[in-house]
Each structure stands twice: as structure tokens, then as C-alpha cells.
Amino acid sequence: MKLLQLYYFNCVAESQCISKTAKALHIAQPSLTQTIKRLEREIGAPLFDHVGRQIVLNTYGKILYDRTRTIFASLNQAKSEILYQTNQKKRTITLSVHCASPILPGLVQSFKMKYPDILLRVYQSSDLEHDKKDVDLKISAYTSIENLSPESSTLLLEENLVIAKPFNYIPNDPAKFDTSVLSLKNFCNESFISLTEKSNLYEILQSCCQQYGFTPNISLFCDNPQVFREMLKLGMGVSLIPEQSWAEIIKTLPDLLTIIPIHSPASKRYIYLTWEKEKYQSEAVLAMKQHIIDYFSKLI
Incomplete structure (x- = not known):
């Protein structure tokens, strides 16, 4: 053989x-x-x-x-x-990010300040999913606690999902907003805007709404998180967004958005850092892994 x-x-x-x-x-x-x-x-x-x-x-x-x-x-x-x-391999890290894009600049900046000589490749989509061997670390989100191996993952953040409603958005069903306790089901007749079908935020929106027995009426898709946020400010629809990882974005729009907590029961998402268990991790990758864990711990 x-x-x-x-x-x-x-x-x-x-x-x-x-x-x-x-x-x-x-x-x-x-x-x-x-x-x-x-x-x-x-x-x-x-x-x-x-x-x-x-x-x-x-x-x-x-x-x-x-x-x-x-x-x-x-x-x-x-x-x-x-x-x-033998120093034939450059100090390079490939990070695939599927969620929490608003905190990415700060995370990368603080890492590069500590390790300026490390080359960092960041992909904010599933561009590398066809070749997972190229990915050292991946940040992704789920709507429930996942039974992932502790040898190849760690839970970074558990956060609430909230509804972002522009002030100039007129609800299709205003009567359902006349209550102090809102469920996601109150928004079953409203127009949503979302990132594209391949995005993590879209998957979470679909999953959460299905738990409440309806399919969201998505009136607008965006393939860019920045454009998505601009459309939200213009009142093109409501959206389901994460509360903590998008906190800085929410703070910059106090006069444009109403943030509505979801109760009965609350909707959450869980952000994980994962890696290939059998893939060799250089000192640079280990440093990035610990930096990501420490950075997210400050958000709690």
C-alpha cells in the first residue's frame, strides 16, 4: 500500500x-x-x-x-x-469574519498596534469557504448555543437582538406597537431590510422569525453593511440588529433610529471564534486568537 x-x-x-x-x-x-x-x-x-x-x-x-x-x-x-x-513561511493570518462588522476596524487596529509586523488578511464574507485550508480563524454567529468542540472554538459573545425602526418609517400595522411588551411577532406585517442571503445577519433574521411562525417580508437587500445602514437611516424598513456588537453604530444615530427591545421571549445571537483543530497554528495566529478573545470580553 x-x-x-x-x-x-x-x-x-x-x-x-x-x-x-x-x-x-x-x-x-x-x-x-x-x-x-x-x-x-x-x-x-x-x-x-x-x-x-x-x-x-x-x-x-x-x-x-x-x-x-x-x-x-x-x-x-x-x-x-x-x-x-525555517522562516520560509511569512507571519500571515487569514481571518474570515461573518458577523460583528462594526467592531472589526477597532479590533484590527488594536491588533496591528501590538503586532505591526504581522500581515493580516481579513475577509468579510464567505469568499474563502470553498478553501477552508486558507482560513486560520473565523468569527461567526448563531441563534442558539452550539455544541462546538472546545478544542476548535470558543464563545466570544452572547448578545440581544433588537429592532431598529427609523423615525420616518410608518408601520403597516400601528396597532401592534401600542404595547409595552413587544414580541418579534408584532413585526410580522412590517417591511424589513436585510443584508444578502449569504450574510449571517440574513440567516439570523430568517431563523428568529421562523421561531415566531412567520417569514419576514424583506423589501430591500444590500450586499454591503455600510450601504445597509444608510438604507436603514433613510426609513426603507425595519431591521433586526445585534445590540452590543452594533452599539457604536446605534450611538451615532440617536436622532434617526428607535431601538426596540424584543421580549416574550428575547431573541439572542451567539458569536463564536472557530478554527481547524488539525491545522497548525503559528505564534502569530495564537496571538490573534487571544487578542480577539480579550477584545470581545470588553464588550460584555
């Missing part, structure tokens, strides 16, 4: 497509097929089942894939450590 055979098998197991894998590896498809067949003969069992024109890992294949994945993860980690120790 050769390492190259296992590597080819691992690639096929991840793509579950012989032709696609062969093209990615720049080898002939018949050659890749024969490699997999030789490996199956050595193992003494088939590794894939055919489902129509596709192949899927069977029970034996899953056992081998779990092992090979660990092997290649260890090899990649060893390579990363060697490159770093």
Missing part, C-alpha cells in the same frame, strides 16, 4: 467523482480508476458503492478515509511547522 495510492483515494473520497478528481490531479481517468482498484485488491474489500453515475464511500471506505484523513492532516501540519521554523 503506497502513500500515493492513499492520497488518490483520499481525493476521490472527498469529491466522490473519479473524472473530477482525475482532472484536478492532472492524471488520466483510467489510470486513477486502476489505482483505486489496486488499492481495493490490497485492502480485500470494495471502498465505494455505485449510486447511478456517482460513487459514494461504503462502510469499508469510510473506515479507510477516516484514517487517511488523519494521516494527511498530520503530514500537512508537519509541513507547516517545518516551513514556519
Whole structure:
């Protein structure tokens, strides 16, 4: 059993497509097929089942894939450590941010003041989701406490979600606002503005409204957080926004927005910092991780 055979098998197991894998590896498809067949003969069992024109890992294949994945993860980690120790790897951090954009400038600025020689790449969308190997740390939000491994994540912030209503916005259903205790359901007939469908804020809006048994009437989408906030100020609709991570934005708009707390029950979101457990973390990444944790702790 050769390492190259296992590597080819691992690639096929991840793509579950012989032709696609062969093209990615720049080898002939018949050659890749024969490699997999030789490996199956050595193992003494088939590794894939055919489902129509596709192949899927069977029970034996899953056992081998779990092992090979660990092997290649260890090899990649060893390579990363060697490159770093020989100073061939630059001090670079790639941070993927899916939420809490208003606090990002302050977070980055304070980090760069402490570590000016570290190169920081910040992505404020899912641009790198197709290649998670490039991401060192990711900040994302959920509508509930997640059962994530403490070895690859930490909870940064638990915050309330509130309704931002522009002063010049005229409710479609004013009668539902004549109460001291407002539920998100009071806004079921109102027009919402939101970031695009790929955004974390959109996912949270949908999830929260579904918990109250309705789908939000979104009248305007924006693909830029700054434009989104400008549209909100113009009275284009109401929006569900996070209270603490957007606190500085809220403070700058006291004469333009009414912030309405949601009760019965309150809506919340939970911001997590996550990373790949098996990926090697340089001293620079560890420093950034601790800086993010410390920075968010000051928001509580």
C-alpha cells in the first residue's frame, strides 16, 4: 500500500467523482480508476458503492478515509511547522469574519498596534469557504448555543437582538406597537431590510422569525453593511440588529433610529471564534486568537 495510492483515494473520497478528481490531479481517468482498484485488491474489500453515475464511500471506505484523513492532516501540519521554523513561511493570518462588522476596524487596529509586523488578511464574507485550508480563524454567529468542540472554538459573545425602526418609517400595522411588551411577532406585517442571503445577519433574521411562525417580508437587500445602514437611516424598513456588537453604530444615530427591545421571549445571537483543530497554528495566529478573545470580553 503506497502513500500515493492513499492520497488518490483520499481525493476521490472527498469529491466522490473519479473524472473530477482525475482532472484536478492532472492524471488520466483510467489510470486513477486502476489505482483505486489496486488499492481495493490490497485492502480485500470494495471502498465505494455505485449510486447511478456517482460513487459514494461504503462502510469499508469510510473506515479507510477516516484514517487517511488523519494521516494527511498530520503530514500537512508537519509541513507547516517545518516551513514556519525555517522562516520560509511569512507571519500571515487569514481571518474570515461573518458577523460583528462594526467592531472589526477597532479590533484590527488594536491588533496591528501590538503586532505591526504581522500581515493580516481579513475577509468579510464567505469568499474563502470553498478553501477552508486558507482560513486560520473565523468569527461567526448563531441563534442558539452550539455544541462546538472546545478544542476548535470558543464563545466570544452572547448578545440581544433588537429592532431598529427609523423615525420616518410608518408601520403597516400601528396597532401592534401600542404595547409595552413587544414580541418579534408584532413585526410580522412590517417591511424589513436585510443584508444578502449569504450574510449571517440574513440567516439570523430568517431563523428568529421562523421561531415566531412567520417569514419576514424583506423589501430591500444590500450586499454591503455600510450601504445597509444608510438604507436603514433613510426609513426603507425595519431591521433586526445585534445590540452590543452594533452599539457604536446605534450611538451615532440617536436622532434617526428607535431601538426596540424584543421580549416574550428575547431573541439572542451567539458569536463564536472557530478554527481547524488539525491545522497548525503559528505564534502569530495564537496571538490573534487571544487578542480577539480579550477584545470581545470588553464588550460584555
